[in-house]
Amino acid sequence: MKEVTRDTYLDWYKNMMFWRKFEDKLASVYIQQKVRGFLHLYNGQEAILAGSLHAMDLTKDRMITAYRNHVQPIGMGVDPKRVMAELFGKATGTSNGLGGSMHIFSKEHRFHGGHGIVGGQIPLGAGMAFGDKYHGTDAVTLCFMGDGAVRQGSLHETLNLAMLWKLPVVFIVENNGYAMGTSVERTANHTDIWKLGLGYEMPCGPIDGMNPVAVAEGIDEAIQRARRGDGPTFLEAKTYRYRGHSMSDAQHYRTKDEVEEYRKIDPITQIKDIILAENYATEAELEEVLVDVKARVKECEAFAESSPFPEKNVMYDAVYEQEDYPFISHKL
DSSP: OOOOHHHHHHHHHHHHHHHHHHHHHHHHHHHTTTOOOOOOOOOOOOHHHHHHHHHTTTTOOOEEESOOOHHHHHHHTTTTHHHHHHTTOOOSSSTTSSOOOOOBBBTTBBBBOOOOOTHHHHHHHHHHHHHHHHTTTOOOOOEEETTTGSSHHHHHHHHHHHHHHOOOOEEEEEOOOOOTTEEEGGGOOOOOOGGOOOOOOOOEEETTTHOOOOOEEEHHHHHHHHHOOOOOOEEEEEEEOOSSSSHHHTTTSSHHHHHHHTTTTOHHHHHHHHHTTTSOOHHHHHHHHHHHHHHHHHHHHHHHHHHHOOHHEEEHTTTSSSOOTTTSSSSO
């Protein structure tokens, strides 16, 4: 694995803080109805993305995930202004404003969504890994899912084939404790989700999803196994989300005390404490990082606000290949 250095910790702090403030801004503009539909925020789970990116080769590896997917493309190299614009439904967005919160893509940066169907990305992730193996590349696909998605039958079909064909894919369950509002304990007879891999004799195990170093170590081992041609890995990253399942979630299923208890191990706070303890930066320097982060988020908002909405014909062009749209009424 690449060495975890002073610069790594500083980059983690800067990036995770940006992702957190980016999501906080989205929550704010959602209340103002500038972002419509559903909105699922990543607050609290940033260590999983930070650690994964450290282990990946961003020149060739791929990522696919579910609908909690705003900051992942930013980590993969997508311009955050375009991500914000997509959420605003603007033409400058990653999907021309047509996809919105749940459907952010970047072929250029090998980020493949963003999928609104629970578990829908799991067989797609294996399919992309199959493509890379078929074409003889040594790229690896990281396929993320929530703890609720592992109850989908498609997971088991995919694990079976991925292991049978030794596909270069790493399956990562971001177990934040609740599938929407249903706790893991209420969805299955077992609570150690990673053990599902045992049924397919697939390498599997738990990792600390609140610690980017632990995530990087676990993901790196899995990536190297896949790159050698030894097949997939199934990992459970135990984490926690500080906001509701979506912005419409009243969170009646958990207490404020529970949330505050998990805030004590906030991944951003953990990294900040290490930076200060190791004298990698001063409190004043970290405050400058925060000022810069807030300015960047403000730029993203301004870009999204000033961008135009897409023309109506763009919506049709994205769906129909035939130019005269024979299947719709022009009277609409």
